[in-house]
């Protein structure tokens with residue numbers, strides 16, 4: 061009989077499991093701490109549990125994490141890991157050092173950002189995104205979501221990352237329950253103990269789920285992948301924009317900002333000749349007027365085979381300066397890890413395509 065993998069189970073699920081075995085519920089809380097805070101995966105070494113209980117746990121459960129199939133390090137210190145899930149689906153996790161440091165997690169002071177995936181592939185199909193070309197393979201479990209962070213801490217220790225962005229493969233709000241469960245494990249003081257303010261959930265704009273996220277009161281920061289400031293333009297590059305119109309989406313974003321009392325981040329990828337004009341600056345500044353927010357202007361990281369281009373450095377700088385005259389908090393980001401396929405889903409999409417072709421031969 062196969063054993064149940066405990067990774068990703070919530071505190072209350074562990075309490076219930078233990079209770080069903082005829083044990084006290086508080087042993088579930090002890091197990092939660094061993095699993096996520098101490099990251100001790102050998103039941104035998106969980107020393108505050110009785111020998112009898114440790115044996116019982118080992119008979120019924122296992123604790124399995126993620127193992128990377130591929131690991132690449134960029135000249136700028138960005139690191140990308142490719143994991144194969146139990147069913148062989150590929151997902152990616154990226155660690156991005158702060159721009160001041162440009163050092164890998166093994167040598168940095170810990171100001172790294174872990175960019176994690178919430179789905180294998182993605183159904184949203186933004187036209188500029190490598191992950192979008194794969195379609196949705198499946199949702200990640202809560203264990204597979206937090207497993208990416210546990211792997212990084214096991215490998216690099218407590219300074220592996222200081223911030224988490226759910227901006228890797230997938231649309232987190234289309235895997236709502238597992239993402240919320242994972243956030244609760246991340247933010248629990250006896251879990252991964254990450255401040256909710258250090259976690260950014262990035263969405264392509266699933267309006268009803270943004271409202272639901274506000275109701276969950278998990279306290280994480282919200283980022284909207286905006287990329288174009290008018291309905292007409294946005295739906296050219298993001299098919300989801302036809303379903304969730306920009307006016308209602310912005311109302312939901314404002315509601316989230318009010319209820320969380322946190323500024324919202326707008327991600328604005330700059331594509332040459334598409335969204336980089338003076339008119340775009342006007343539209344963008346009008347759209348966010350009166351909202352506590354920051355805008356990240358990001359130069360497009362080109363994906364081979366996709367029909368989008370990165371603007372020149374001069375154009376990127378000009379856009380950032382123009383926008384900054386109208387909106388206070390604007391950050392212009394250079395592309396990171398360009399030498400290691402670090403654009404969202406690029407490496408996994410490549411592996412997925414290779415698997416598909418091999419299966420056909």
Ligand code: SF4
Nearest residue numbers: 182185186189192230
């Ligand atoms: S940008 Fe995000 S939402 Fe859009 S296809 Fe890629 S992973 Fe999905």
